[in-house]
Amino acid sequence: MLPAAFTARLTRLLDRERFLTSAADCMAYAYDNSRKLGVPEAVAFPYTTEEVRAIVAACHDHGVALTPRGRGTGTAGGSVPENGGLVLSLERMHRILAVDPANRIMVVEPGVLNQQVQDAARVHGFFWPPDPSSAAYCTVGGNLATCAAGPHAVKYGVTRDHVLALTAVTGKGEIIHTGTYTTKGVVGYDLTRLIVGSEGTLAVITEAVLKLTPLPEAVAGVTAHFRDLTACARAITRIMAQPHVPSALEFLDAGALNLIRAHYPGLVPADTHAMLMIEVDGSASEIQTAQAAILAACADPELIQAQPVADTVSLWAARKALSPLLRDIAPKKINEDVAVPVSFLPEFLAGVVALAREHRVANVNFGHAGNGNIHVNLLVNPDDEAELARAMTCLDRIFELVIRLRGTLSGEHGVGREKRPYVGREIDPVTLGVMREVKRVFDPKGILNPGKIFPTEEDIAVTAGGKRHA
Amino acid sequence: MLPAAFTARLTRLLDRERFLTSAADCMAYAYDNSRKLGVPEAVAFPYTTEEVRAIVAACHDHGVALTPRGRGTGTAGGSVPENGGLVLSLERMHRILAVDPANRIMVVEPGVLNQQVQDAARVHGFFWPPDPSSAAYCTVGGNLATCAAGPHAVKYGVTRDHVLALTAVTGKGEIIHTGTYTTKGVVGYDLTRLIVGSEGTLAVITEAVLKLTPLPEAVAGVTAHFRDLTACARAITRIMAQPHVPSALEFLDAGALNLIRAHYPGLVPADTHAMLMIEVDGSASEIQTAQAAILAACADPELIQAQPVADTVSLWAARKALSPLLRDIAPKKINEDVAVPVSFLPEFLAGVVALAREHRVANVNFGHAGNGNIHVNLLVNPDDEAELARAMTCLDRIFELVIRLRGTLSGEHGVGREKRPYVGREIDPVTLGVMREVKRVFDPKGILNPGKIFPTEEDIAVTAGGKRHA
Structure with missing residues (x-):
């Protein structure tokens, strides 16, 4: 299914055990906690931002769908590659790059587990407030991509409130740097929070500057x-x-x-x-x-x-x-x-x-x-x-x-593919249109996690059907 | 200077005392606390989101520059109409639309003063944390546009941390609704925080859902x-x-x-x-x-x-x-x-x-x-x-x-026109390019606060000159 030239390019980029194409290997990256299935044609395991850039650029050039994935603990199907293509597993980018207690900051790669962040922060008297129930085995990259929360959000807020800066790769295969290493900063647009919660549809996060909070007494x-x-x-x-x-x-x-x-x-x-x-x-x-x-x-x-x-x-x-x-x-x-x-x-x-x-x-x-x-x-x-x-x-x-009742269809799980059909109930067509155009800026060929968030024609038909029943 | 058809259209839209074109009236809207001057050709005072929409649409159709303005207390020249055109003064959209203490929310129009928000919140035991030193006479709309802060940001965070949802008008003259009325929400992209801090270059905020915080004992x-x-x-x-x-x-x-x-x-x-x-x-x-x-x-x-x-x-x-x-x-x-x-x-x-x-x-x-x-x-x-x-x-x-030292050139004042020449020192060209494209999505004709944030060729020459001196 994948273009031969694309496969050859990735084979040159990554050693053998970091570019998997066998059906059995691919099956392990075909699902998440939504229990829906979408089997990719290949799985890649980058080590660095530069490798992510090269992989995304290859997908861009060859029009191959790319689904970024942490540990697949999401419940909305956000990391299920429903259109096949390549799964970009960030699980091997799992270094904590810096712990900076004096500035209440930790710098991590996306594959670091939430629990590892908590453990590394605790030593210095801090924690990182996002605490989904999967904290022990979900990645920070996934937390950022879904703007995850958990029980402590009521006091401490959600993921977007605890990230200062990102390095990310857009769907064009370009590296961008958003935000600041300071707790205040108003130079340029807030791309950090635009990417947080965008479920891998705008850019692949390769590095994050997390804001730490003092542990309660x-x-x-x-x-x-x-x-x-x-x-x-x-x-x-x-x-x-x-x-x-x-x-x-x-x-x-x-x-x-x-x-x-x-x-x-x-x-x-x-x-x-x-x-x-x-x-x-x-x-x-x-x-x-x-x-x-x-x-x-x-x-x-x-x-x-x-x-x-x-x-x-x-x-x-x-x-x-x-x-x-x-x-x-x-x-x-x-x-x-x-x-x-x-x-x-x-x-x-x-x-x-x-x-x-x-x-x-x-x-x-x-x-x-x-x-x-x-x-x-x-x-x-x-x-x-x-x-x-x-x-x-x-x-x-x-x-x-x-x-x-002025509520929202998802407080913390995200849209993924599961709630996609209902997005139009909450977001008006004009605003959704702006979001689609923002998506095109970051990902003009639509290769990043295609199909997610935005309702398809078929989705809309299904939901309208549901509406008639009611 | 303004096209006659444009002036005629605004004259039909707004009664006489809400569309000013005399030189004396325009001069009052020519400056902010940066002490730089840019004289507009006209000033409009809308009452409603719909009027803002109609005015922006007129500017869009006729290619007229529109500079949104609260009370002009900014120090970076963000509300100075350096390219002339129309100043859109939001000062008469000054209603507090709802105080909802049970949900810790206040809904306001952009022309409400920060101090009025504080006064209305205090009655219910709450405050709104952003507190620039101009709080007594600056508007919430300006606070949102600049992502204002103040002394209490060290504990409570900045404006972006205290806003849940916006109604805004894009540079195409389209009304969008961002965010949720709940403290959690992950459906669609976070356009709320993209617009907050964008200094009126992406959209004109016409209504904001503010998150209140309990007053300290x-x-x-x-x-x-x-x-x-x-x-x-x-x-x-x-x-x-x-x-x-x-x-x-x-x-x-x-x-x-x-x-x-x-x-x-x-x-x-x-x-x-x-x-x-x-x-x-x-x-x-x-x-x-x-x-x-x-x-x-x-x-x-x-x-x-x-x-x-x-x-x-x-x-x-x-x-x-x-x-x-x-x-x-x-x-x-x-x-x-x-x-x-x-x-x-x-x-x-x-x-x-x-x-x-x-x-x-x-x-x-x-x-x-x-x-x-x-x-x-x-x-x-x-x-x-x-x-x-x-x-x-x-x-x-x-x-x-x-x-x-990994710092930022502006912690809270914003770029406006004052720091524009230096933006390239902090933001790399690729990321700045993405920001320019995002701007084009919201404002394809570049009518909203033109010239702000993004360095011009001339700016770059001047800064490079500065660099040579050093």
Whole structure:
């Protein structure tokens, strides 16, 4: 499939074990955590920015699709090479180039794991706030490409808030340098944050200057159990309206709690229908103040109990129990990642429950409630076509609700190929047109991660179909 | 000068007192705080996004230069219509459209003053962190266009960190909507932060969704007096290397202190050659801890005294005394706004002093030291051509030093027309080329704030000349 001249050029560029073309090797780079498949014709493993430049230039010259990839932990199919071509695996560009605690900076290659950044920063009393649940095995490059977040975004912000500068290679095979090595800088356009979150469609990041944050002195928490979902949602709103911002504010609904109960009897009281796990950090006195304020905000006729928690192990017990269970149910779940303004969470969560009931679809919701970022899961039997159709209609109505409540279809997972059909619901055609033109500036031949983010004609037809069902 | 058909079209669009063409009226919109002049042929005052769209479309159709303007408080000439044409004054789009404390959001038109945002937020226990010294009379639109900052950026970040979404009109006269009403969102490219800091060259912002931050419980500080500049710079580095981030870390050098002494005898001790004003905020216990940590970081053989300050009036006394004096000396000063990594401040400040001495130019430095952001002032007699030439050579060498120390030529003032000739020192030609192409996407006819940011051929010749002198 690949032009022979292209293959020859890459063979000259890279030694044998860094340019793989066998079907078996390619299969290992055909999927991500979206469980969708797209088999590439080849996989390349550059070591340097210059090698990335040469590879992208070859793809540009020969019109070969290039899909950049970290460790393939994304859930939206962003690193699935749905159009074949070349996977550019950044996993061997895994050097930490500099740790500069005096300037609160770390310089890394894209293949460094998030956890390695945390470990290298911790020695100096710092951390890097983005903490997706895959932190132990996802790459910084992937975090940057998706503008990843995680539970601590409620206090610390998302990836874009913690990167100062990038070296990257555009779709023309040109090396660019964005941003500054300083915490302030206003010379030229902010290409750094344009590339962050662009899912590998504008440029391949080859080096990043990360901004580090001092580790909090201590961490503690609060757990709160509610008899009622709406009461819990109201408490979330009150917690976020008071000034002591939690460092995490995680929510589990009845469906999530039932999953836990079925496998861990006794871990969650029987009458809890919604639960909050709230982390606070800072000095001992700050923690005490924040805990008191948050306990007060939890007060509600439908509150069963709320209590301070000193150790983070018991704080996160329920959430940790949920993780493997979610993986178990994953083959039969539609996993969404919407976010709504926090004050609309009561209306949103009640709406999702009502829609799931109306369409007779099992539903589990949990997530980063402090950002209004809810992972909505619809559980379906993939062999039951009627149920699947009901679930897709239900999903469509949920997205309508999200947009009506001024929310977004993806808080942190990204568009990839999974949410591409729905992008037009959120972004108007003119703005989407500007984005397409920006894409053409960086990647005039459309070789970088083709097909991602922007809805295709077919996508639009499918979604319109979904709309009619509703 | 303006095409008659264009004037007729704007006359139809806007009532008489919102489309001014007399020379006297135009003169009032010919300058900003850079003290450079560029007289427009007309000034328009839209009320709505739709009116902005119609005006930009008219400029687009007739090829008329359009310079967006808030209140003209910028110091880099960003709102000076150096190519004439139309000034689009956003000052009458000054409505606060929504205050939404539950979601920590305020929605504003661009002509709202920064101080009005602060006042409206304060009622609900919030503030908006960007705080340029012109806060009382500069507009949010200008803050967004320049990615303004101020003393509190060291803890709270800059404008780009405190905006969630924009409505804007591109140079084609098309309305776009960027970002989300939520604190997380990864659908599509981050056009919000691309437009923030683009100095009105990509689009005219007509509405902004601002992210609010809870007011700190209390504010206090530390003042520190040093016998020696380098000792002070070392203390800055130590303060920023410990985890208790000050909410402001302002620096005054011997030149700045001498200006104060001349007008306010007794305010600053005679042997102080460098001074820090350090603000800390938070709870009483946090403040106490931070003050102790910062006092410890100030310890130095060349420290004269460092002491906690309870009231902010005495904390800021020296800085407040300096402000009017700087205005007095302004006609004869070259005012720069560089930033270097904090750990390089000792080398940078020593370097500036040496260069000023070498070129026999009076020099005053002060600024936001926690971000490494130093306002370097060269004081010259504008009638003394030889001195002016020495100052320009000295400036050139200072910029070389900044770049060598991985710094940036502008921390917060922006490029405008003042720093345009030097942009090529900081941004490589390929990256600058991408920025030019992005500009063409938003503004294909180049009508939006033409001439700003990107160096002209003439600029480059002038700077190269400067380089030869050095």
